[in-house]
Amino acid sequence: MTIDRRRFLAAASGGAVALAAPSLVRAQGAGAIRIGEINSYTAQPAFLKPYRQGWELAQAQVNAAGGVLGRKIETIFRDDAGKPEDAVRHAGDLINAEKVDLLSGGYLSNVGLAIADFAAQNKRLYAASEPLSDALVWSKGNRYTFRLRPSTYMQAAMLVEEAARLKARKWALVAPNYEYGQSAVKWFKELLKKARPDVEFVAEQYPALGRIDAGATVQALEAAKPDAIFNVTFSADLTNFVRQGNTRGLFEGRDVVSMLTGEPEYLDALGTETPEGWIVTGYPHADLATPEHVRFRDAYQARYNDYPRLGSVVGFDTMNSIAAALAKAGTTDNEALVAAMEGLTFPSAFGSAEYRAIDHQATLGAFVGRTALKDGKGVLVDWRYADGAKYLPSDDVVKTLRPAG
Template structure:
C-alpha cells in the first residue's frame, strides 16, 4: 500500500489535481480493507464430547492447543493467524450435526476437527462429505479394508492400530479360552472383531467362549462379570473405556475374577485410566497405553516445552489432538490456500515430522500410521505404569505402501 501511495505522490505534479485526490482517496479507502484481509484468521471448527469424556477432552485440548501455539508463534498459516472455535457436541448424532453445521455456516470454519463418539463422527462425516469440507477426526470406527469414508474425511487413530498389535501380543500367551467384552457401538464391535480375526489367524487353537456388548455408558458391571465367570475363561479381551471400564475393573476385583488371568485391553494403559484404577489392577494386564517419555533425542524440546507449559507429560490423547491440527496446518500450507479440494488433496500427501517420527496419511483409506505403545501394566502405590513396552507403527496394519 505504501508503494502505491509513494507512486501517486511522485506523479502528483504530472496529473490534474482532481485526479490526484481521487487516487489518494482510493488508496486510503483500500488500506483498512487490505489490512483486515491480511489479519483475517484461518478458522478451525473443533468439536468433541468435552462433558461426556471430561478427562480425555482435557488431554485432547492440550494437544491441539500446543499445535496452535506453535503455528501462531511462527507467523500463522500463509500469513494469517489460526483461530479455533471449539464446541462440545454432546452425545447424540443430531447434536453433533447441529454443532458442525453451526461451525461451518455461522463461524465460517475452513476445516473441521475433533469428535469422539462413532455415531457423531459418522454424522459429521456424511455432512462434510456432501458439503466438501475437509474434516480431520481423532477416530475412524469403520473398517479400513472398506477404504476411505469419503474424499474429505481423514482420521488420525484407527481401530486396527489398537486391536491388531494386541492380538499379536496375545498370540504369544499360553492361554486358549477367551471371553470378550466391548461397548455396543461401532468402535466396540470393530475393535473386538479385528482382535478376534487376527488372533484366530495366528492361533487357530484358541476358543472364544463368550462375547458381551453392554450399552456404552450404562454397563451393569456386576452382571457382566457374573456372566463371564460362568464361561470359565483363561483370558479376557476388554474394549471398554471411560466409566464402563473402571466399573468393570472394580466389579471384577470384588469377585476375584481377574486373579491369575490375562486381560488384554486397548486404551486401558492410558494415564487417564491408570490414575483412577491402576493401583487396583489384579491379574496380568496387556494393554495399549502411555509410557514414561524420555527428554532425550530430537524430540527433547517438544517434551520439555510441553511439561513446562502443562506440568504433565503428553499421552495418547494429547498426541491425537496435536497430530490432527498438525495435519490440518501442513495441508493448508502445502495447498497454498484454504480451498477445500486443494486441502483434501494435500492431506493425502503431507508427511509430518513429529516427536513420534514420520506420520502420514494412507491415500487409499485416509487413516494415519499413528501407532500405539503395547506393553504390560505394573501397579504402583498410586497408579500403574506401562513396562516392557514397544511402539507399534500402524502402517503394517493399514496397507501402507
C-alpha cells in the first residue's frame, strides 16, 4: 500500500504528517514501525537532550496524524556514551533482538563512522543525523548511509566565504584531535587558500576531545601572533577555551571564525563570557520567522515550555525525513527504503531539503552570523541562511571522493 508523496509533503509542511486515513490504519492492522536510535546522550547532553525532544515531537505529530502506512512509529533509544564500540554493540542488538526496521542517530564523527560501517556490512539503512565527518558520505560512504546535517566541508565553505573578506593574512587553528576536527581544519585551509592565496597558517593546536588544556592551548596560539583564529572546539572544550582566551587577551584585536559556536546549546553555556563579533555557524531560534520554523518553534515551546536548540531541529528533521522515506517507499522493506532515500525531498524546520542521490548528503543549510551579548546571554546577530545545496561539490567532484557502488 503506497501513499502519494505530494500528499505527504503538503501535510508535513503544516507541521504534522497526515499520512493515512483511519480506514487505512484499520486495513493494515500491523504493528508499529520500529526505529533504533543510537546517540551519545550522557556524553553530550547539551545537544542531545534537545535532540531527543525534537525527535519525540516529530514522532508524536506523525502518530497523531495516523502514522505512516497505517502504522504508528516507535523509537528505541540507546546511549553509546560517545564510544564507537558501544554504538556498534547497540546496533547489533537493535537489529537482531529488537527487530528494528532501520537505524538512526550518531553525534560524534567517529561513532557515526562506526555505525555506518556496521550498516554497510549488514546492509541496513542508517539515517545519520548529526555526525559531521565528510568521510561518512564520501571516502567511506556506502549505499546504506545517509546524513542530515551540513558536513564539515559545507560549514567550512560557508565560513570561508566570510573569512576571505577579512584583512587577516596569518591564521592560527584549533580543533579537537579526531576526525571531525581534522576534517574541518583541512577544508578550511584548502578553501581559504584557494580564495586567498596570500594567507598563511602559523599555528595549529589539536587538543584531545573533552580534555583540552585550555591555558596551554591559548598560550601556544598567542605565541604565534596570528591575525585571526579558526576555532572548531565545542561543548565544554569551547567554554574552557573561551574563558582562558578572554582571561589572557587572545581574542583582542583578532578576528575569530568558529564552527558551531552560534548554536544556542553552546552560547547558553558561555553566558556572559560569550565573545562578541566572532563569525560563526549557528541558529537564531528567537528571530527566525519563516512559516515552517514558527510552526516548529511554537509546537516545541508548547510541548516542553522551552525554546528549541539546534539539536531540537536536527532530531525533528531526522524523524520527519524518515517518515517521508517510509511514505515514498510504501513499505518498510530495507532495499526499498534505501532507494526511497536517494533523491528524497523532505520537510524541515528550515524549509524543504533533499538527500542527494549522488552522495546521500542532505542539502539542509546552516545560519552564518556573528556572536553578540544580549541581556547577559550569547546570541547570533547579522545572520543569513546558507542553503546547503550551494555549498556542496559537483557530481563530477563527488565521484572522485566517493567509492563506486
